[in-house]
Amino acid sequence: MAVYTQVDDSTLAAFLSDYTVGAPISFKGIAEGVSNSNFLLETDQSRFILTLYEKINDPEDLPYFLSLMEHLANKGLPSALPISDRNGQFLKEIKGKPACLISFLTGVSIDAIGQNHCASVGQALAKMHLATQDFSGVRENDLSVSGWRTLVEKTRDRADEVMPGLSDIIVSEIEFLEENWPTDLPKGTVHADLFPDNVLFMGTEISGLIDFYFSCTDFMAYDLAVCMNAWCFDQQHHFDPALAKRLMEMYDIVRPLTPAELEAMPILCRGASMRFLLMRLYDWLNPVEGAAVNLKDPLEYLVKLQFHQAIQDTAEYVV
Amino acid sequence: MAVYTQVDDSTLAAFLSDYTVGAPISFKGIAEGVSNSNFLLETDQSRFILTLYEKINDPEDLPYFLSLMEHLANKGLPSALPISDRNGQFLKEIKGKPACLISFLTGVSIDAIGQNHCASVGQALAKMHLATQDFSGVRENDLSVSGWRTLVEKTRDRADEVMPGLSDIIVSEIEFLEENWPTDLPKGTVHADLFPDNVLFMGTEISGLIDFYFSCTDFMAYDLAVCMNAWCFDQQHHFDPALAKRLMEMYDIVRPLTPAELEAMPILCRGASMRFLLMRLYDWLNPVEGAAVNLKDPLEYLVKLQFHQAIQDTAEYVV
Numbered sequence A, B: 001m002a003v004y005t006q007v008d009d010s011t012l013a014a015f016l017s018d019y020t021v022g023a024p025i026s027f028k029g030i031a032e033g034v035s036n037s038n039f040l041l042e043t044d045q046s047r048f049i050l051t052l053y054e055k056i057n058d059p060e061d062l063p064y065f066l067s068l069m070e071h072l073a074n075k076g077l078p079s080a081l082p083i084s085d086r087n088g089q090f091l092k093e094i095k096g097k098p099a100c101l102i103s104f105l106t107g108v109s110i111d112a113i114g115q116n117h118c119a120s121v122g123q124a125l126a127k128m129h130l131a132t133q134d135f136s137g138v139r140e141n142d143l144s145v146s147g148w149r150t151l152v153e154k155t156r157d158r159a160d161e162v163m164p165g166l167s168d169i170i171v172s173e174i175e176f177l178e179e180n181w182p183t184d185l186p187k188g189t190v191h192a193d194l195f196p197d198n199v200l201f202m203g204t205e206i207s208g209l210i211d212f213y214f215s216c217t218d219f220m221a222y223d224l225a226v227c228m229n230a231w232c233f234d235q236q237h238h239f240d241p242a243l244a245k246r247l248m249e250m251y252d253i254v255r256p257l258t259p260a261e262l263e264a265m266p267i268l269c270r271g272a273s274m275r276f277l278l279m280r281l282y283d284w285l286n287p288v289e290g291a292a293v294n295l296k297d298p299l300e301y302l303v304k305l306q307f308h309q310a311i312q313d314t315a316e317y318v319v
Helices: A009-016 A059-074 A115-131 A145-155 A166-180 A220-231 A241-254 A259-285 A298-309 A314-318 B009-016 B059-074 B115-131 B145-155 B166-180 B220-231 B241-254 B259-285 B298-309 B314-318
Strands: A024-030 A036-043 A047-053 A092-094 A097-103 A187-190 A199-202 A205-209 A216-219 B024-030 B036-043 B047-053 B092-094 B097-103 B187-190 B199-202 B205-209 B216-219
Touching: A009 A024, A009 A092, A059 A097, A059 A115, A115 A187, A115 A199, A115 A205, A115 A220, A115 A241, A145 A166, A145 A259, A166 A259, A166 A298, A187 A220, A216 A220, A216 A259, A220 A241, A220 A259, A241 A314, A259 A298, A259 A314, B009 B024, B009 B092, B059 B097, B059 B115, B115 B187, B115 B199, B115 B205, B115 B220, B115 B241, B145 B166, B145 B259, B166 B259, B166 B298, B187 B220, B216 B220, B216 B259, B220 B241, B220 B259, B241 B314, B259 B298, B259 B314
Parallel strands: none
Antiparallel strands: A024 A036, A024 B024, A036 A047, A047 A097, A092 A097, A187 A216, A199 A205, B024 B036, B036 B047, B047 B097, B092 B097, B187 B216, B199 B205
16 A cells, blocks of 8 residues: 655656657555555546556566456446557556556545445446456466465464464365365456455446456356455444345346356355455465555454355345 | 555545535545645545644644645645635544645656756745745744754764764754854745655646645745755755756845845755754654655765855855
8 A cells, every 4th residue: 555666757757758648747656556556647638547566476467457457448347448658558667667557547435335336346247247258368366276275385384373273264164165166157257356445436336447456267256256255244244135135136137147156156255255364364474574554354254254154055145 | 655544435425524525536545745644535526635644743733834825825826725614624633633625736746856946946935935924823943953952962872873973973063053053034934844745846837835744933044945955956965056046046036035144045054954964864763663654864964964064155056
């Protein structure tokens, strides 16, 4: 949540000389993104976000993420559009770091989540899944079952520092998921991280979907499971079936869920809980020196995992 | 350079319900200010900066700073204007912290300083000094000679950790300044911190003067000395007389310097160097745990101090 690399006016001017976006009239670092530096740029023509990729796991994935955003924006979804320079390039470099100029989206992130927000999210997620059926990019989900196993191995020895018994819980859950994870659900291009801070609203309408830097090719219903966890629990981590009903219902209207997908929801939600539990647990046990990032509580996702472990049937989510 | 306090959409909505500024359509934390959290707010009517004062030395000074900004904006200077709520209040509270909504100013901070920038700064500084002749607020400069003495006492024992001999230098300089600091120069309301990051430009014209949180009542020519140090040395800390000439010349056209002020420039520049040398030295020796603020090099201001110590006559600055 900080600007890691300063971009001075001469550097900005040199960068913008490759583009036809006008002259800067305002330029401010913004406190968004954990692994990027972001700047809000206003020119005499329009407004943009300039992103410097600081700690991207694999820079070779950037063209995939940016092509996906372009694909979605061209299909009329409210994704930011990467802006090409005079030579048609959108992936550039500033101070040795990959950098991209992206269109600015209005809208506000929501903390007080209501049913109409969930309805809009369900609808937008399904539209994204449909709009990417003809997207040619493919990227494996490195944070699915085998990635979780890696994180279990890296955290199990110290997990009980966070909560006694946690190590046993994650070991037994990864074994369950390895044995039972679905193999034949419909796949597509998923956002994989569509949390409230990655959705911009104007009222209850979505005006922006952002931060596609975990996007990958995976089960489309898994993306819905991530959203169940991110949108349908209250601040005290209590599940709200009314929110889940609107999310799933509106998703299903746009892209009907198959019987196999519906049946798999509880295990997909368990997997989605493990993904965030393990990542947060890893970050908690391995804090980055001097990082001004607020660590997120892994136990929030333990509560969600245990909630889903008790679900026998998808219908229980919406009653 | 970070957002210390998160403001969620419900908190923002409750805050804005006291105002008549419209509904939010964009809201982003910005990486500006060391002791404040700042947000860029766009409503369907206009754009604003929302500032939360996190570590202000004395919150009772805030009405002084905000009244000064209002005074300057009303006189047509490019200061941001504090926005009053429905009850005419501009100093409010968010999450227990003093907060103020301020008009947004376009413009870009400059790193590659040219003569025309210095000319604009000289002119704007003099205009500010003239525009505040009828400003009724008074605030003592707690970072003048007695404040420097306090900082010398707090840093002298460890100053040689930064550079051998530094302790002797600051002790002998504070003694010189205590004996020779002027007492009868024209006083007024000074910005006292008009560094390049506190000035916004459109081309070489100034579109914004910001961050009045060190403003106080002091010698007007001292403000010019602060600007000499901040604007007239290059990246290698070499003094550039051509920049100083334009700064002083344009200041003098708007508000002619008295012979006593002209004569005092070298000692005022020494004092202005000590103020930043000592503050940076103190911050260097007492880093705040976990603060994501880049410490500024105190020795930059030792170089400037030693440059001014060698000046016999103000005329030397501009040849």
